[in-house]
Every structure is written in structure tokens, then in C-alpha cells.
Amino acid sequence: MTNASACRRWLAAATPNLDEARDAVDRILRDGNRASDVISRIRALVRKADEEKERLDINHAMQEVAALTQGEVGRNRVALRMDLATDIPPLLGDRVQLQQVILNLVMNGVEAMASVADRPRELLIRSRQHESDKVLVAVRDSGIGIDRQNIEEIFNAFYTTKSQGMGMGLAISRSIIENHGGRLWAVANDGSGVTFEFALPVETIGATSNQPAGGFPE
Secondary structure (H helix, E strand, C coil), X not given: CHHHHHHHHHHHCCCCCHHHHHHHHHHHHHHHHHHHHHHHHHHHHHCCCCCCCEEECXXXXXXXXXXXXXXXXXXXXXXXXXXXXXXXXXXXXXXXXXXXXXXXXXXXXXXXXXXXXXXXXXXXEEEEEECCCEEEEEEEECCCCCCHHHHHHHHCCCCCCCCCCCCCHHHHHHHHHHHCCCEEEEEECCCCCEEEEEEEECCCCCCCCCCCCCCCCC
């Protein structure tokens, strides 16, 4: 919708800016294709179909998601920072599905900070290699937080604290990560907000880990 509105403004100007309008249309087409890919992959996941696996750079995948959410992040006055390790080995997985997980976590963080007025709205995305065979990704917000005693409930299908939506995002995200041989969990921050973390095996996808690989130091 942001790109469509921008395109309309450029065309409605006293002197239409066709170059800017064309760029906005290109972004609309790109985002539409990405959305179509996401929908088809999630449908395949629900049908228990095999993922379309490829060798991928998780840092690059996260940077693409950050670019995609730039407009929404800015409108909500959120400061987004990325702290990506440079020694991350490649993963084998479905790029679109993993980007959907990252997108869900980022948007959850943005929405969790919508009512925050007494502190900065900060979203941190981190990546690290853990041990020799896993990659850790964390998305940390400074939002309203979650009760530690009920934190696992947020991954249940149809659980939501929002006025809109079906509460499927985190349940689907956990299923995607587990189907990639990984683990997704949440940690209530000391102070404010929540950190969502997931661990994925590098190079090949094998057995699902039974325990979280561990969090990032504060």
C-alpha cells in the first residue's frame, strides 16, 4: 500500500514524476511476487510438501527483510539496528519460508512497541555462529513484553493479544524452523520487551535439536 500511495502521489503531482512512479511500480511488482511466493510456500508447508531448499546466506536474507519492512518501521518511529556476524556459514533451506519467519518476528516487534511512549522504540536483529554447526538469529524489541510464565503460549495456534489477526504467525514460524531442523523460542528481556531467537544447523538439515542452543549475551 505504501508504494501504491507513493506512485499515486508522483502521478498526481503538478508535474508528474514518471521515473519515481515507475520505481514505485517496480517495488509493487517485486513485493507482490514475494508475497505470492510466501503464500505458495506456506501452503506447501501445510500440505507437508518438501521445501524448495537452496544454499543461502542468512545475513543477506535478513537484510532483504529489513529493506522490505523499512516503510513500516519508519512509520512506527522504530530504530532498527542490525548486528550481523561476518563468519556465518551458509544454510540449506527454503529462502522464502525463512524470510517469512524473520518478517513475522520483525513485525511482531514493531507492533509490540506501538504503544511505547516512555522509552526509545528499538529493534535489534542479530546473527551469530554457535558452536561449529549452528547459526543463531535473534530479534529483540523494547516493547510491552510478555509474562515469563505464559511465554510458551504465544506459539500456540490462534493465540493472540492483538485486536486483529488469527494468531497464526508464531505457530507457523515455529513449524517452519522445526521443519528446517532448528528451534524457535522466546525470552522475556530484563527490563522491557522480548527477544525471539532461533537456531538452525549449517550446511545440511538434519535432526531437530532438543534444546535451545543458547542465547546471546547482553
